Amino acid sequence: MPKTTQSSLSRRTLLQGGAAAAGLAATAKLSAFPTPALAQEPVTLRYLSTAVNQSPGIAQKAGEDLGINIEYIAVTTDDVAKRVITQPNSFDLVDTEYFALPKLLPSGNIMGLDASKIELSDKIVSVIRDGTVAGKPVGLDGTAPSEVLYLPSEQATEFAGEETGFLTLIPTTYNADTLGIRPDLIDADISSWASLLDPQFAGKAAILNIPSIGIMDAAMALEARGDMTYGDKGNMTREEIDATIAALIEAKRAGQFRAFWTDFNESVNLMASGEVVIQSMWSPAVTAVRTQGIECKYQPLKEGYRAWASGFGLPVAIDDREKDAAYEFINWFLSGWAGAHLAKQGYYTAVLDTTKEAMEPYEWAYWFEGQPAEQDIMSPDGKLLEKAGATRDGGSYDERMGKVACWNAVMDENIYMIRKWNEFIAA
């Protein structure tokens, strides 16, 4: 008998314990209930890109308009690609160049963007979508965005040859690069890439020490000088690489170059200090030299421009909440304000119509139509860029983008090219 009492007792305690446990579970559920309130806490998007693309103004405005917290991670061009491949969990949104895609996509770390979730996807400019400007085709040497824009499916690791519903990158900024010169320190008229290797500027020229871009500038110069013709400057054969590097070594030994640079700011300093009077430059670098009150011209050349384009990509590892926020942010980005903000620094933007709406008519006329400025042109942070009456170097959007000859690229023979490039540096 005592046994049964004991057992019933124990059963009772068990039941009590069970009830308590159920109660606990209920409270736990209750306490878990207010998660929607937690979700209203702003989402943070870790935005990986080069420092040039990271405007504090955009992060602030996105915070105000969308309640999304943008956390910038600033690294160099090469490091963006390195980070996507080696640390795919360390960001929620990447702004990278199209030419990195042949490296990034096979790694399986970035995924396609669903065009149906991008409101203005069919308004993205034609130069990115199919490589045409105002109906005319531009040069597609190198890794042209139109060749790497589409994916067969969201998680694909190979490009689709045709238009599909999935995009690799949504363009943020793009532009056409050319030589920057110091008109106050140069007497001659510069009209060709060949001037980069002209002995007249011995000891006063500079070239990029980012091999994939530097070799294309050299190729533009060599082809302009009539030394060589390339099948595809953005995808050279070994023989073409050998000949290009040999010519570069010859120029280096003859004292053509004052310095090489890898960082945007280095190019600004070289130009502003007068150490270099002619070099391949990025558009915002020219703007930066000019805001110091130093003359610097972004010289259009008859052979055309070397273009680049950058865009938003998503990491495969992204969580749903961040993914939704990223789409929301991208849609906002294309809707006008951000585009106008970037266009006022000299970039071109993905959706021209919305950019135009968000700019003053005189700003649009100056930046995109090649018209003389009706009023003083200010940078987004309120610094004077150009006085009234000035026109943009290279003219209108159609004139500049229409004269693109090649695009930044990663070659098939990249590994070989880098070995040869190191040979050039050591020569």
Add this chain to the structure above:
Amino acid sequence: MTVTNDITASEASGSPEVSALPAKGQGVRKVPTSWTPWWVGYLQAAPMALVFLLFFILPLAATFVVSFWNYTEYSIEPAFVTTNYSDVFYGCFSGGSALCTTFATYLSTLKFVAIVWLLTLQIGFTVAYFLCFHVKTLPMQIALFMVCTIPFWTSNVIRMISWIPLLGRYGLVNETLQGLGLIDAPLEWLLYSDFAVALALVHLYTLFMVVPIFNSMMRIDKALIEAAYDAGASSWQTLTNIVIPLVKPGIVIGSIFVVTIVTGDYLTIGIMGGQQIASVGKVIQTQINFLQFPIAAANAIVLLAVVLLTIWGMLRLVDIRKEL
């Protein structure tokens, strides 16, 4: 002359005694002198050993392993191939007239090592000598020594970059020389040249020579110097026969610092050389930027081997452990 000879003789006769000491010590050790268990010593050394294992040995082993892997543009794959090493030495043994990239790079690095070592040694020795023998009071010695370290209060990149406005084409030096009418056109070789690199390296690393040499000099018994003078040795004889032999350990330690730092340096060479002068570090950096980790690892292993060989060679010249 005889006196200095005697000193070296007594030094020479001193060394057998020193080498005899450990033998005596071992004999004594067998009698237990303390209650501390034998493993306590290992336990005390363990934290440092662990730190070394985690942050030095393991990464190094990983680098060594990866240097035999395969790679593509976007991946590295475990394998055992020696192609990375043959790529590092590509064209070096083909018998061509031109030097291969790796040999040319190391030769350029070696040139800077030689120049910088010679200059830092001379300047470092002179500064240490002045501090030690010409400054009379200890507080003054300490104060002046602190003055030497002031530049280290800022980052070495800033100290390096501050040369640029000075040496540039329109820099202070050129403007001054032109203003004085000494030159007509700006001197181009002042910046982005071998000269600029050597100047910055000497500027940055002389203190690494001063400190160990000064330390060794302070340990010299002043009575030895006085004895030398009393015996009629000239200053030069005192310097070469007493001071230099006694500060040898300091010189070697300083040299190890300078040689290893300059061999691995790529920031100074990059900035002051306008990125036109090759360095092993820059080659490795370019390869890492293009995700070619295995060949970068192979280059790092080769660099490590070169540095280790250099240090081994220097330690052969002076037995630091004995001298300390």
